[in-house]
Amino acid sequence: xxxxxxxxxxxxxxxxxxxxxxxxxxxxxxxxxxxxxxxxxxxxxxxxxxxxxxxxxxxxxxxxxxxxxxxxxxxxxxxxxxxxxxxxxxxxxxxxxxxxxxxxxxxxxxxxxxxxxxxxxxxxxxxxxxxxxxxxxxxxxxxxxxxxxxxxxxxxxxxxxxxxxxxxxxxxxxxxxxxxxxxxxxxxxxxxxxxxxxxxxxxxxxxxxxxxxxx
Amino acid sequence: xxxxxxxxxxxxxxxxxxxxxxxxxxxxxxxxxxxxxxxxxxxxxxxxxxxxxxxxxxxxxxxxxxxxxxxxxxxxxxxxxxxxxxxxxxxxxxxxxxxxxxxxxxxxxxxxxxxxxxxxxxxxxxxxxxxxxxxxxxxxxxxxxxxxxxxxxxxxxxxxxxxxxxxxxxxxxxxxxxxxxxxxxxxxxxxxxxxxxxxxxxxxxxxxxxxxxxx
DNA sequence: TTTATTTTCCGAATAGAATTCGGAAATTCC
DNA sequence: GGAATTTCCGAATTCTATTCGGAAAATAAA
Numbered sequence: 001x002x003x004x005x006x007x008x009x010x011x012x013x014x015x016x017x018x019x020x021x022x023x024x025x026x027x028x029x030x031x032x033x034x035x036x037x038x039x040x041x042x043x044x045x046x047x048x049x050x051x052x053x054x055x056x057x058x059x060x061x062x063x064x065x066x067x068x069x070x071x072x073x074x075x076x077x078x079x080x081x082x083x084x085x086x087x088x089x090x091x092x093x094x095x096x097x098x099x100x101x102x103x104x105x106x107x108x109x110x111x112x113x114x115x116x117x118x119x120x121x122x123x124x125x126x127x128x129x130x131x132x133x134x135x136x137x138x139x140x141x142x143x144x145x146x147x148x149x150x151x152x153x154x155x156x157x158x159x160x161x162x163x164x165x166x167x168x169x170x171x172x173x174x175x176x177x178x179x180x181x182x183x184x185x186x187x188x189x190x191x192x193x194x195x196x197x198x199x200x201x202x203x204x205x206x207x208x209x210x211x212x213x214x215x
Numbered sequence: 216x217x218x219x220x221x222x223x224x225x226x227x228x229x230x231x232x233x234x235x236x237x238x239x240x241x242x243x244x245x246x247x248x249x250x251x252x253x254x255x256x257x258x259x260x261x262x263x264x265x266x267x268x269x270x271x272x273x274x275x276x277x278x279x280x281x282x283x284x285x286x287x288x289x290x291x292x293x294x295x296x297x298x299x300x301x302x303x304x305x306x307x308x309x310x311x312x313x314x315x316x317x318x319x320x321x322x323x324x325x326x327x328x329x330x331x332x333x334x335x336x337x338x339x340x341x342x343x344x345x346x347x348x349x350x351x352x353x354x355x356x357x358x359x360x361x362x363x364x365x366x367x368x369x370x371x372x373x374x375x376x377x378x379x380x381x382x383x384x385x386x387x388x389x390x391x392x393x394x395x396x397x398x399x400x401x402x403x404x405x406x407x408x409x410x411x412x413x414x415x416x417x418x419x420x421x422x423x424x425x426x427x428x429x430x
Numbered sequence: 431t432t433t434a435t436t437t438t439c440c441g442a443a444t445a446g447a448a449t450t451c452g453g454a455a456a457t458t459c460c
Numbered sequence: 461g462g463a464a465t466t467t468c469c470g471a472a473t474t475c476t477a478t479t480c481g482g483a484a485a486a487t488a489a490a
Contacts (some may be wrong), residue, residue, distance in 0.1 A: 020438090036340055038253070042477060052440040054479080063477065122334050125251055128397050164410055171390025172383040179382070182343045195379055203418025235467090257448060267469040269450080278448065431490095438485070449474080456467070 033112020075135035092150030248327020290350035307365030
């Protein structure tokens with residue numbers, strides 16, 4: 001493999017992260033996801049990644065930057081993945097159901113990441129002004145777009161405020177995940193998907209039956 | 216005022232917290248609510264309370280214990296307060312509307328406390344095994360009781376899972392508050408109360424019209 | 431191949447903040 | 461008033477993020 005050329009490192013790495021950086025991020029997800037941001041130490045993350053403490057600072061500004069980089073990088077993979085799963089599904093409400101199922105399932109399989117995104121991130125002072133916040137917005141924009149689509153195709157009530165509807169969906173999903181993360185995680189998270197989807201869909205959907213003049 | 220007797224301090228203080236402890240808690244709410252748990256220092260809290268750093272450790276086991284004590288103490292005041300506001304309101308769905316309004320309004324007026332409860336608390340490693348978690352449960356039990364009451368009086372659909380309904384309510388409320396806390400807080404939070412209540416109520420309520428045989 | 435330059439890495443020092451310790455000051459008891 | 465007890469806190473300790481300076485490795489130049 002060709003090695004990096006002089007002065008080209010930064011440009012070269014814009015898309016292709018160095019292996020070392022990826023390794024640090026993986027260790028950070030593992031350690032922070034397990035112990036929480038406060039109890040995770042740079043020393044332990046460095047050790048897990050097989051490097052010296054100081055080396056982390058070659059790749060990340062500081063501990064907070066390391067934390068915030070996690071959702072930025074992971075979301076880059078996640079959004080294409082969920083879009084892929086969405087393909088071929090007809091009807092906004094069916095897509096909403098799929099989204100709920102997919103996200104619960106993902107967190108159940110990656111509780112460390114879920115814990116970082118849903119518990120640790122928001123306490124970061126610089127979160128909203130960071131790229132990580134945009135990543136979260138992009139992710140939840142999927143829900144907003146589904147609701148919009150539903151209004152356009154006529155399956156979702158026109159009179160509801162789509163932003164409020166998104167808040168209800170995302171809020172409910174996150175709340176259920178957070179309970180699961182905080183508790184022992186013994187039960188399956190995915191089992192809630194259908195019932196939650198039923199209730200949400202029921203509150204958004206336009207009644208099909210007696211809508212037109214006379215049946 | 217009679218001073219404390221030998222050996223009776225702990226028993227005596229079970230209900231009546233010492234003034235100093237209250238002062239520390241007030242300063243902690245102020246500082247942590249403003250800067251966040253990580254950026255708030257014991258030194259600054261102590262200074263604000265007009266005492267030495269080490270004195271805080273006479274009243275709280277450590278910084279985390281201080282954080283967790285905040286919701287425990289505040290909830291003791293809050294639950295009676297909200298119950299008071301609930302009095303005289305007829306109908307579970309009207310109570311739900313009131314609860315939503317009251318809680319949004321409280322956070323708008325006490326954003327520091329809101330920030331502690333909704334952003335900082337859950338990252339604490341010992342949260343679920345702490346009294347603070349019970350305090351949060353007690354607080355949100357109000358919502359669960361309202362939904363139950365609604366099913367009993369016939370205003371809420373019998374077929375919905377009340378725990379899920381509670382998750383949706385609480386999740387949606389918290390999500391809206393968190394957005395407000397993270398963003399600039401320039402707009403009014405209370406303004407969302409009615410629209411949110413409308414949407415939630417609409418999804419829980421039993422259709423009144425054609426339920427009985429023939430009107 | 432040798433030498434110069436640039437990049438990567440990290441051991442050791444620094445600094446900031448939580449927590450502990452020992453004893454002084456204040457209060458209560460007799 | 462003096463002994464016992466409690467309250468308070470200055471100073472020392474410890475733990476950890478972060479910085480610094482330079483060694484090691486990689487790359488370019490000769």
